[in-house]
Amino acid sequence: MDKSLSIDTGHHEKLYQERMNFLLTGEKDRVCSIYIDVTDDKMLALITRKHKYNDNELNNISVRCWLDKYIYPNISDGYNLEEFKNGFTRKALLEDFEKGERNIQFYHSYYGENGNLKLYKVRVSLIKNPYNGHIEAYAVWKDRTLKYIDKEISKILYNNDYIGIGIIDSCKGNLYMRAAHFEGMEFEEQKSYVYDDIVKQMSEIRIANESKEQFLKCTALDYLNDNMNIAGVYSFNVYNIKNKVERYSYHWFDKKKGIILVVVEDMTKELETDSVTGALNREGFVHKAENIIKNNPDKDFALLYFNIQKFKAINDLYGYAAGDTVLHQAVNTLQTSFLKPLAISRIEADRFVVLVDKNNLDFEKLTLILHRVYDKDGMKVDIYVRCGIYYIPKDTDLSVSDMCDRAKLAKLYIPNQYVQPYAIFNEDMKYDYEQRSLALIQLDDAIKNSEIKVFYQPIYDAKTKQISSAEALVRWVSPKGVILPGKFIPALEESGHITKLDTYVHKSVRRFMENRYKNGKKIVRVAVNLSRMDLMDDEIMDLIIDDVKDEHYSKQMVNYEVTESAYADVSGKGTNFLMQLHDNGVKLLIDDFGSGMSSFSTLRDYDFDIIKLDMGFVQKLGENKKYNNIVMSIIELAHRLDMKVVAEGVETKEQADCLKEYGCDYLQGFYFSKPLPEEEFAKLLD
Numbered sequence: 001m002d003k004s005l006s007i008d009t010g011h012h013e014k015l016y017q018e019r020m021n022f023l024l025t026g027e028k029d030r031v032c033s034i035y036i037d038v039t040d041d042k043m044l045a046l047i048t049r050k051h052k053y054n055d056n057e058l059n060n061i062s063v064r065c066w067l068d069k070y071i072y073p074n075i076s077d078g079y080n081l082e083e084f085k086n087g088f089t090r091k092a093l094l095e096d097f098e099k100g101e102r103n104i105q106f107y108h109s110y111y112g113e114n115g116n117l118k119l120y121k122v123r124v125s126l127i128k129n130p131y132n133g134h135i136e137a138y139a140v141w142k143d144r145t146l147k148y149i150d151k152e153i154s155k156i157l158y159n160n161d162y163i164g165i166g167i168i169d170s171c172k173g174n175l176y177m178r179a180a181h182f183e184g185m186e187f188e189e190q191k192s193y194v195y196d197d198i199v200k201q202m203s204e205i206r207i208a209n210e211s212k213e214q215f216l217k218c219t220a221l222d223y224l225n226d227n228m229n230i231a232g233v234y235s236f237n238v239y240n241i242k243n244k245v246e247r248y249s250y251h252w253f254d255k256k257k258g259i260i261l262v263v264v265e266d267m268t269k270e271l272e273t274d275s276v277t278g279a280l281n282r283e284g285f286v287h288k289a290e291n292i293i294k295n296n297p298d299k300d301f302a303l304l305y306f307n308i309q310k311f312k313a314i315n316d317l318y319g320y321a322a323g324d325t326v327l328h329q330a331v332n333t334l335q336t337s338f339l340k341p342l343a344i345s346r347i348e349a350d351r352f353v354v355l356v357d358k359n360n361l362d363f364e365k366l367t368l369i370l371h372r373v374y375d376k377d378g379m380k381v382d383i384y385v386r387c388g389i390y391y392i393p394k395d396t397d398l399s400v401s402d403m404c405d406r407a408k409l410a411k412l413y414i415p416n417q418y419v420q421p422y423a424i425f426n427e428d429m430k431y432d433y434e435q436r437s438l439a440l441i442q443l444d445d446a447i448k449n450s451e452i453k454v455f456y457q458p459i460y461d462a463k464t465k466q467i468s469s470a471e472a473l474v475r476w477v478s479p480k481g482v483i484l485p486g487k488f489i490p491a492l493e494e495s496g497h498i499t500k501l502d503t504y505v506h507k508s509v510r511r512f513m514e515n516r517y518k519n520g521k522k523i524v525r526v527a528v529n530l531s532r533m534d535l536m537d538d539e540i541m542d543l544i545i546d547d548v549k550d551e552h553y554s555k556q557m558v559n560y561e562v563t564e565s566a567y568a569d570v571s572g573k574g575t576n577f578l579m580q581l582h583d584n585g586v587k588l589l590i591d592d593f594g595s596g597m598s599s600f601s602t603l604r605d606y607d608f609d610i611i612k613l614d615m616g617f618v619q620k621l622g623e624n625k626k627y628n629n630i631v632m633s634i635i636e637l638a639h640r641l642d643m644k645v646v647a648e649g650v651e652t653k654e655q656a657d658c659l660k661e662y663g664c665d666y667l668q669g670f671y672f673s674k675p676l677p678e679e680e681f682a683k684l685l686d
């Protein structure tokens with residue numbers, strides 16, 4: 001469009017002059033202005049960035065001719081072209097004027113100087129010439145390319161610093177860089193480069209080895225086109241040789257012409273930093289730690305996993321902002337500590353991981369930094385932190401994520417937070433944990449495959465030494481061997497899955513007892529354990545109540561044991577359920593009596609039939625007089641309250657004799673019998 005200019009002087013003075021002034025007063029980004037007689041389809045004046053047209057050039061040239069000659073050949077047929085072509089005609093402009101439109105806007109893209117693609121905005125003002133009644137228009141073309149790019153970029157970038165912006169002509173395989181700060185690579189703004197060459201060069205000198213393959217794959221034009229056709233935009237992240245994360249984002253500039261806008265941003269901060277504490281986030285930590293470990297094969301490292309205790313309470317009591325401050329301070333404390341962290345991350349919520357040189361570990365100092373006092377407006381808040389430690393073996397294949405998991409696991413095995421708030425990972429922890437976790441994942445299958453077995457441990461009458469009842473206990477006979485309840489029941493209790501197991505035991509016991517009953521065989525009452533979760537679960541409570549009321553399933557067959565600590569939590573429906581059981585003639589046992597903190601209030605508040613003396617008391621019998629007196633007193637108390645006593649964990653004749661002498665009613669333990677599989681127990685009864 002940068003041709004020359006001409007002015008048609010034979011027109012109407014005042015009005016005309018005004019328009020001329022406008023046309024001649026250049027604006028910075030104005031590329032071209034025209035003044036036309038729409039009615040006559042005639043050019044009256046034309047000014048471009050460089051020239052004014054002369055009269056001769058303009059005389060008798062129709063607007064249509066001018067468009068055909070100078071505009072359409074260079075116009076790109078993508079962006080809003082139809083709208084411009086259909087709207088910028090004599091007919092359409094006259095209709096617009098009729099409708100009262102006075103200002104109209106169009107956009108079109110255009111190959112400008114050097115063949116560079118531009119986005120132009122055309123603003124058209126319509127007026128009626130009072131002298132001849134013709135509709136006239138002046139139209140101004142402005143270059144909106146950079147504005148468009150900036151707008152698009154700001155949509156992509158938000159607040160990030162960009163490293164480069166380019167326009168890719170995917171059909172011609174060209175690349176124009178608008179702004180680029182790629183170290184070691186120079187780009188001239190208006191120059192066109194061969195896209196493939198630049199990509200190759202970048203992969204060689206800029207992109208980190210680990211990301212090269214991905215970079216080459218994702219930047220290939222065919223691949224880009226395919227992906228952009230699916231979602232309209234496409235982006236990927238790679239690491240550069242300085243370990244920074246770069247995001248390459250692609251947007252259509254002109255889809256029909258295959259023109260793509262590409263923006264390269266430094267995303268290291270966004271993607272690898274935790275905004276609350278300024279420490280690395282999980283991705284950042286994994287990346288940094290991996291590099292440090294890989295590049296220092298001779299060094300010994302340790303990975304430490306920290307968890308603030310009861311952090312939720314800090315948020316709840318003092319607010320989220322105070323919580324954030326505590327998190328921030330935790331990072332500062334670690335950062336400036338004797339540990340001299342090589343990498344530090346808030347890996348999630350109130351948990352941190354730190355990579356350290358193993359030689360920097362000093363357990364006395366570690367214990368000291370794991371207790372801090374946080375000052376909240378003059379109020380002192382004690383903050384306790386637990387720490388799991390993983391010593392990273394040399395030449396390990398473990399990923400940093402797996403190392404973090406091991407350090408985290410070690411944290412779960414801290415025996416006493418106040419004595420030693422840290423633990424060092426060992427393989428037994430992993431084995432133990434796997435067995436616990438297995439329960440959660442495989443319980444359903446284990447039940448389906450009959451791997452969960454109900455065993456029966458006989459309980460003997462202390463006087464007659466006859467079997468008086470039994471306790472149902474579970475064993476998990478997995479293909480990998482027997483898993484004892486202590487390994488999987490705590491995990492099921494924590495997750496609430498215990499109710500599924502208890503339901504299974506209840507049903508198995510019912511089936512076993514009914515069979516014997518129907519066949520006229522001897523039966524004794526069997527005690528089934530209920531956990532605290534059961535006393536909150538309508539389904540199992542309804543099932544048990546229905547069974548207890550079912551005349552085919554005699555209530556004479558079953559007792560229920562509930563631990564003392566579960567009673568402490570029970571409320572509403574649970575209490576009601578226990579009362580119904582009791583009222584229906586089912587015997588209730590209080591398990592592990594004496595081991596908790598609410599033994600006496602539980603006795604006061606509920607009606608029980610039998611106390612099960614915690615095995616801790618039984619095992620200490622004979623050690624001193626005081627222990628013996630406690631046991632004697634509990635038995636006496638139970639009798640005064642009309643309850644019987646079962647002593648659990650009886651392992652020796654001495655214990656059995658002593659308990660009998662103190663009036664204990666029933667005895668259970670290895671001295672008499674181990675828990676037996678169903679068939680063996682059946683034989684014992686027969």
Ligand SMILES: Nc1nc2c(ncn2[C@@H]2O[C@H](COP(=O)(O)OP(=O)(O)OP(=O)(O)O)[C@@H](O)[C@H]2O)c(=O)[nH]1
Nearest residue numbers: 276307308309310311312313315320323324349350
């Ligand atoms: N202030 C603040 N709190 C957060 C942030 N991210 C997560 N949290 C909170 O951190 C708490 C973490 O949960 P838990 O680990 O169960 O809390 P806890 O009380 O320390 O539990 P224990 O570790 O078992 O003692 C939750 O209450 C989250 O809401 C954060 O960026 N700022």
